[in-house]
Structures are given as C-alpha cells and as structure tokens.
Amino acid sequence: MGGVGTLFQKGSDPPEVILTSDFLYFTRFPITHDKGGGARRMAQILELIQKVRPGLEVVSSSGVDWIPKKERKKFKKRIKEKKFHPFFLTPSAVKKWVPDHQRFVYRNLQYAKRWARCIEEQTNRCDLVIMDDPIYFAPLFKTLIKKNIPVVAACQNIESLAPGQVERKWAKKLFREELEILSQCRLVITISREEDVFLKNLGVPTRYLPYYPVEPIRKRLLEIREKREHTPKDGILMVGNWKNMPTREGMNDAARYWQQNHLERLAGKLIVGGFHGEKYLECGAVPGVLEFHGTLSNEALDELLCSVKACLCYQPSGAGALTRICEMLIAGAPVLAGSHAARSYYNIPGVIEFPALEDLAEGLRKLDGAPAAHIPVPLLPETASLIADIQEIFNE
Amino acid sequence: MSKVIYFSRLLPQEDKGGGSRRLLQIHEFLKRIHPQVELVHPWRSDLIPVEKMKQINTRSREKSSHLSLLPGMFINKWSNEHRGMIYRFLEYCRVWLRAVPDLEKLDLAVMDDPIYFLPLFKKLIRRRIPVIAVCHNIESVVPGQVKKDRARELLEKELELLSQCRLVITISREEDVILRNFGITSRYMPYYPVESIKKRLLAIREKRRFTSKEDILMVGTSKNLPTREGMIRAASYWNEKRLDKAAGKLIIGGFFSEECLPSVPGGSGVEYRGTFSNEGLDGVMEKVKACLCYQESGAGALTRICEMLTAGVPVLANTHAARSYYNMKGVFEFRELDELEEVLKQIGACDGEIPLPPVPDISSLDAEIKKILH
Numbered sequence: 072m073g074g075v076g077t078l079f080q081k082g083s084d085p086p087e088v089i090l091t092s093d094f095l096y097f098t099r100f101p102i103t104h105d106k107g108g109g110a111r112r113m114a115q116i117l118e119l120i121q122k123v124r125p126g127l128e129v130v131s132s133s134g135v136d137w138i139p140k141k142e143r144k145k146f147k148k149r150i151k152e153k154k155f156h157p158f159f160l161t162p163s164a165v166k167k168w169v170p171d172h173q174r175f176v177y178r179n180l181q182y183a184k185r186w187a188r189c190i191e192e193q194t195n196r197c198d199l200v201i202m203d204d205p206i207y208f209a210p211l212f213k214t215l216i217k218k219n220i221p222v223v224a225a226c227q228n229i230e231s232l233a234p235g236q237v238e239r240k241w242a243k244k245l246f247r248e249e250l251e252i253l254s255q256c257r258l259v260i261t262i263s264r265e266e267d268v269f270l271k272n273l274g275v276p277t278r279y280l281p282y283y284p285v286e287p288i289r290k291r292l293l294e295i296r297e298k299r300e301h302t303p304k305d306g307i308l309m310v311g312n313w314k315n316m317p318t319r320e321g322m323n324d325a326a327r328y329w330q331q332n333h334l335e336r337l338a339g340k341l342i343v344g345g346f347h348g349e350k351y352l353e354c355g356a357v358p359g360v361l362e363f364h365g366t367l368s369n370e371a372l373d374e375l376l377c378s379v380k381a382c383l384c385y386q387p388s389g390a391g392a393l394t395r396i397c398e399m400l401i402a403g404a405p406v407l408a409g410s411h412a413a414r415s416y417y418n419i420p421g422v423i424e425f426p427a428l429e430d431l432a433e434g435l436r437k438l439d440g441a442p443a444a445h446i447p448v449p450l451l452p453e454t455a456s457l458i459a460d461i462q463e464i465f466n467e
Numbered sequence: 468m469s470k471v472i473y474f475s476r477l478l479p480q481e482d483k484g485g486g487s488r489r490l491l492q493i494h495e496f497l498k499r500i501h502p503q504v505e506l507v508h509p510w511r512s513d514l515i516p517v518e519k520m521k522q523i524n525t526r527s528r529e530k531s532s533h534l535s536l537l538p539g540m541f542i543n544k545w546s547n548e549h550r551g552m553i554y555r556f557l558e559y560c561r562v563w564l565r566a567v568p569d570l571e572k573l574d575l576a577v578m579d580d581p582i583y584f585l586p587l588f589k590k591l592i593r594r595r596i597p598v599i600a601v602c603h604n605i606e607s608v609v610p611g612q613v614k615k616d617r618a619r620e621l622l623e624k625e626l627e628l629l630s631q632c633r634l635v636i637t638i639s640r641e642e643d644v645i646l647r648n649f650g651i652t653s654r655y656m657p658y659y660p661v662e663s664i665k666k667r668l669l670a671i672r673e674k675r676r677f678t679s680k681e682d683i684l685m686v687g688t689s690k691n692l693p694t695r696e697g698m699i700r701a702a703s704y705w706n707e708k709r710l711d712k713a714a715g716k717l718i719i720g721g722f723f724s725e726e727c728l729p730s731v732p733g734g735s736g737v738e739y740r741g742t743f744s745n746e747g748l749d750g751v752m753e754k755v756k757a758c759l760c761y762q763e764s765g766a767g768a769l770t771r772i773c774e775m776l777t778a779g780v781p782v783l784a785n786t787h788a789a790r791s792y793y794n795m796k797g798v799f800e801f802r803e804l805d806e807l808e809e810v811l812k813q814i815g816a817c818d819g820e821i822p823l824p825p826v827p828d829i830s831s832l833d834a835e836i837k838k839i840l841h
Contacts, residue, residue: 110769232649239650246623246649250622262789264793265645266645272766274615398618411644427831
C-alpha cells in the first residue's frame with residue numbers, strides 16, 4: 072500500500088510514537104486486500120483517500136502499531152491473558168457483547184486506550200482522523216472529540232446491530248450508545264444503503280459509498296469474466312466467512328435445504344467454501360449434491376468462479392452489506408441472493424433475489440431462463456461528493 | 468370464529484395521504500385472510516362517546532400550546548407540533564381499554580405503530596394477546612416529530628415495543644433490514660395501491676399514451692416536515708437555476724399546502740396549486756413529463772413513487788426519497804439537487820413505457836398470519 076506512513080511498516084520500531092502525519096486512519100483490520108470483506112472495504116477507502124491527500128498514516132490493531140517497543144511484551148500478555156469469567160469484574164463496555172466477541176472488543180479497547188495516550192502526548196496538531204466503527208475505539212474517540220479533532224467514521228456495520236455480536240438484552244442500549252458516538256462524527260461513510268437512510272433520519276451526517284474492489288482485485292475479477300465467456304458452467308458456489316454468525320447460519324440452512332430438496336437436479340452440485348468452514352459446516356458433503364472445499368486460495372476460488380453457473384448468498388440477518396455480491400458481478404457470475412443478503416443490491420441486474428429458501432428453486436429456474444450470460448459490470452461508485460466533504464474538513 | 472381488531476391511527480379513505488392508502492392496502496389484505504376483521508380508528512369516533520371526544524380534542528389543543536401544562540415524561544419527548552396527537556391517542560386508548568367489548572378475548576390485534584397506543588399495547592401484551600404491528604415508519608426517527616435530544620431514547624423504547632410484537636409489517640425495505648437485525652420478526656410488504664386507486668392510475672397511464680408532455684409535478688403532504696422542506700428547497704433551486712427554460716414549470720401541490728407553504732419563494736418557474744382534487748391531480752398527471760420527489764430525510768417509504776410508476780409517470784427522486792425503490796425501472800435517482808438538470812435530460816431521452824411495478828408477493832406474510840391465528 073503506497074503512501075502509508077512509516078510507523079505502519081513492521082520492523083521499524085520508533086523509539087516512541089511520533090506523529091509523522093497530520094492525517095490518520097485507525098483500523099481493526101490488517102492492511103491487505105486478500106482477507107475478508109472488512110479488509111477489502113478498508114482498502115477501497117484507503118485508495119480513495121490517497122487521492123484526496125497523500126501521506127495518510129494507517130494505525131492498525133491487528134499489528135502492534137503505535138505500541139512502544141518496551142511495552143509490547145507486557146501489552147500482548149495483557150490482551151492475551153484476559154479471561155472473562157462471569158464473576159470477574161470486567162469493564163461493562165465489554166460485558167455487553169457476546170462471549171465470543173468479548174476478547175476482540177477488549178483487545179481493541181486496550182489499543183484505543185494506549186493510542187489515546189499517544190494522541191494526548193502529541194504537540195503537533197492532527198487535521199483529521201478516520202476510524203473504523205468508533206464504538207470499538209471509544210476511549211480514543213473521546214480523546215479526539217475532546218481535542219476538537221474531526222473524526223470521520225468508516226461504518227463497516229452498525230456494530231451493535233450485527234447479530235451474534237451483542238448480548239440480546241443489551242442490544243438496544245448498545246445501539247443507543249453507538250448512535251450517540253456516530254452523531255459526534257463529522258461524517259460517517261456507510262457501506263449499506265439501509266444504514267445510510269436510517270442514520271440520516273437521526274441527523275447523523277452520512278455518505279453512502281457502495282463497495283467496489285480496489286484495482287488488483289478488480290483485475291483478477293475481470294480476468295475471470297473474460298474466461299467465463301468460454302467455459303462450460305456447472306454447479307452453484309456458496310462462499311463466505313464462517314466465523315460470522317449470520318453468514319454461518321445462512322450457509323448451514325441453505326446447505327441443508329439444498330440436500331433435503333435435491334436441488335442438484337436443477338442446477339448441479341452446491342460447492343461450499345470459505346474461511347473456517349471446516350469447523351462449522353453442519354451437514355456433511357454428499358458426492359454430486361454438496362461438495363465441500365474449506366478455505367479457498369485465491370487461485371482455487373478464481374478457478375471455481377470461472378466454471379460455476381452462479382453464486383448463492385443467503386443470510387437470515389446481518390448488518391452492513393456483502394462485498395462479495397459486487398465482486399461476483401464484476402466477475403460476471405450471477406448472484407442468487409435471499410432478500411436479506413441482497414440488501415444494498417436490490418434490483419441490480421445480475422442479482423436474482425428470492426424471499427425465502429422455499430423460493431430458491433424458483434430462483435434457480437430463472438437462472439436458466441434469463442440471459443445470464445451477460446451481466447453488466449457494476450458501475451464505479453460516484454465519489455466526488457465524498458471527496459469534496461473530506462476536502463472541506465481539511466480546509467477548515 | 469376468531470376475533471381480530473385492527474386499531475388504526477389513520478382514516479381509511481383513498482383520497483387522503485400516503486398513510487391512509489397504506490392502511491387500505493393492509494386492511495384489504497387482512498380481510499382476505501380473515502373477513503371479519505374489525506377496523507377501529509378514532510376519526511370516526513369509534514367507541515368513543517361524542518362528549519369525551521370533544522373533551523379530548525379541546526385538551527389536546529391546549530397541550531400543544533401550553534408547554535407548562537404538559538404532564539407526563541412520554542409526551543414531553545415529542546416535538547411541539549406532534550404532542551397534541553400523542554396526547555389524543557393516549558386518551559383514545561384509555562377509552563378503548565374500557566369500551567372495546569371482550570378486549571381480553573381477542574385472538575389477534577393489529578395495530579399501526581404501537582408507540583402511539585402504549586396503554587392499549589401494554590394491556591394486550593400482558594394478556595398475551597398476539598399483536599401485529601403495521602410499521603408506517605419507525606416513528607421515533609421521523610424528523611420533525613421528536614425532540615432532537617430525545618430521539619435516541621425514544622428509538623430504544625420503540626424498538627423494545629416492536630420486539631414484543633409477534634410480527635411487524637414494514638413498508639420500508641431499509642427498516643425491515645434494521646429490525647431483523649434486532650431479532651424482530653419483520654416482513655417487508657411493499658406498498659401497492661388498492662383496486663379502486665389502481666384503476667384510476669391505469670386510466671391515467673392509458674391517456675398518457677396520447678398526450679403531449681410538459682412541466683414537472685411535485686406532490687406531497689406538506690404537513691410532513693421532510694416533504695415540506697424538500698419542496699421549498701426544490702422550488703427555490705428550480706427558480707434560481709431557471710430550470711423552467713429546459714423542463715417547463717414545476718407544479719407544486721398536495722394536502723395542507725395552503726397552510727404549510729404560504730410564503731415560499733414564487734417566481735415564474737414554479738406554480739402552486741394547493742390541495743388537489745382527485746380529478747385535478749389526475750388531469751395534471753396525464754400531462755407532466757415526470758414527477759419530482761425530493762427529501763433530505765424521512766422514514767418509511769413514499770407511496771406516491773409506486774403510484775406514479777403505475778400511472779406511467781417517470782419519477783425523479785433524490786437518493787433519500789428513492790428509498791425502497793432503488794434501481795427500479797422508471798425511477799431516475801440523483802444524489803444532490805445540482806444533478807437534477809442532468810437527470811431531467813435523461814427522461815427526455817427515455818423512450819417506451821415504464822413497466823408496471825410488480826404486485827408484492829405476500830404468500831409468506833399470509834402464511835405467517837394464518838399461523839398466528841390458528
């Protein structure tokens with residue numbers, strides 16, 4: 072990633088944290104576009120921001136960025152050891168999340184606290200901070216607001232809305248807290264049309280920026296599109312991150328439904344894959360009906376994408392929007408999507424929406440009828456107004 | 468035979484605003500499942516004695532004017548303009564609690580946005596009577612209805628209520644997605660006009676095949692804050708940029724426009740028509756190039772977009788106004804007003820008829836309600 076500040080690069084150990092840029096991006100994702108949707112989305116935003124103003128410094132909690140060397144050992148130990156026994160007093164902010172998510176939340180809060188201290192120590196001023204979902208970095212966020220530094224939030228999901236992350240009984244409370252935080256941001260960039268509409272009504276200044284992959288991914292996808300023109304098509308592909316609760320539930324439901332109703336007779340076998348799939352797939356593979364691939368390398372995924380009839384996305388719930396739908400469309404593969412999974416992509420050519428699993432067979436039939444052979448490449452999102460907004464914040 | 472009541476806050480009349488039309492659609496749908504569904508709404512003073520009604524209405528006027536008289540934390544959280552209505556509905560509910568015969572033996576209660584019917588809702592839930600909410604908007608996020616600093620608090624409350632419902636029927640795709648993520652059983656049922664309205668719209672569609680087109684229409688209930696503000700902004704932009712030269716006049720009208728749009732910037736490019744009669748509106752719709760919808764905020768979804776499309780009128784809508792209708796044929800979306808001129812050129816270039824919006828698929832909703840009833 073070009074133009075990233077020196078502190079981000081691993082191996083360069085600054086004696087202590089000194090701001091090398093007046094323009095920062097705090098994230099919880101690794102800076103690579105090869106990982107899941109979150110990292111890809113961040114890569115998109117970085118690509119855009121670099122155009123507005125180069126010299127952005129990225130600080131990520133997936134590395135040890137901005138943790139001074141002498142503190143690292145202790146810091147790592149602390150975030151590792153923490154166990155959340157119900158009887159221990161854990162910070163209440165952490166307790167509102169489900170146990171599976173608590174360690175993640177705790178880790179990010181610890182980073183945010185340390186980073187907040189770094190910001191406090193700085194003498195030179197910071198012009199703008201971009202931050203993924205600020206609820207995870209609340210202590211840092213508060214410091215920035217106190218110091219009157221404008222914060223732009225990159226809202227990957229309204230996090231308290233993402234099912235399977237939050238304890239049910241705390242969901243509404245946490246949601247209110249998150250809205251409170253977002254309303255203090257100068258701007259919130261959303262990936263979801265639905266969340267954008269909702270936040271606007273609460274008076275939060277937002278810009279909807281649809282997902283679109285960065286250049287290297289785009290290139291790969293367009294190559295697949297090219298190849299698909301000449302390949303015979305068979306089977307339906309279903310991929311996703313199995314660690315994500317709604318994705319996992321949806322994929323398990325769809326796989327089970329596929330087996331029980333012998334949908335292979337309509338469209339060939341269902342090919343299932345994705346990160347962590349080995350651990351979570353509930354129904355076994357059946358030759359000719361359901362094929363299981365586990366974590367797929369880029370090459371393996373590309374190859375599959377060249378030869379499948381379509382992709383299937385099914386989620387009974389979930390926040391944000393699915394990056395893979397846009398990617399599949401660029402690759403020229405039609406997408407069968409359940410109504411909830413299709414959010415932010417409604418009525419787009421190439422997306423065949425089905426309301427419930429019982430309607431999946433109908434959707435598969437549409438696949439044969441429609442001239443699915445040629446799906447238009449989704450339009451590049453318009454970014455001028457977002458760029459103007461960010462420019463304006465700089466100029467203040 | 469099971470007993471079902473639909474408690475509504477709107478008037479079941481087709482020549483009223485979007486809310487009423489939506490109510491008609493839902494009521495007709497419910498009648499198909501359960502022909503004996505009884506509609507109870509305050510405007511006809513259903514089950515409310517005339518004297519009591521008068522008393523409530525007088526007091527409600529006082530409530531909106533005298534801040535100091537306002538009791539009750541709940542009412543205080545709503546905006547001054549909306550508070551009278553909140554008070555009236557709380558009072559109607561209290562009357563209904565006593566007046567509805569065999570309330571406790573209901574098999575199902577259907578209710579428009581339960582936050583307005585709190586006392587009634589609570590009683591029904593306590594008695595374990597299943598409640599279906601008809602969500603016209605998530606009310607606490609409608610701009611102009613709620614005091615700004617209370618919005619998030621009320622939202623939390625409203626979500627709490629909705630999560631106690633057996634089912635929530637939404638008109639908005641966006642709200643459906645949000646509610647589902649809270650674990651609320653929600654079904655999106657797009658707006659579609661009832662037969663009598665549809666017939667009128669199809670007649671317009673037919674006539675439009677032979678008329679020459681001029682001007683742009685902007686119609687809406689101007690009592691609604693986002694609609695009113697949108698109209699004012701669009702009108703002044705229209706004048707300022709002299710868009711009438713390229714696209715003709717901007718004709719503005721709709722319910723309450725006499726009261727709510729009194730001294731808006733005039734100018735030769737914009738014409739105010741006030742409240743339309745049915746015939747008046749139909750006549751305009753036959754001849755306009757397109758209909759303009761502009762809102763910078765607003766919850767729910769706009770019923771008029773579906774109606775315009777049914778009548779074969781192209782719709783120009785900014786991103787927020789186009790919610791629930793994204794990427795539909797006949798809807799020309801623009802992000803900001805400064806893109807309006809560009810979009811106006813596109814409708815000129817678009818040939819051929821606008822396809823009829825699809826009739827909503829209600830089979831799963833139908834099954835869901837039958838399951839609750841039996």
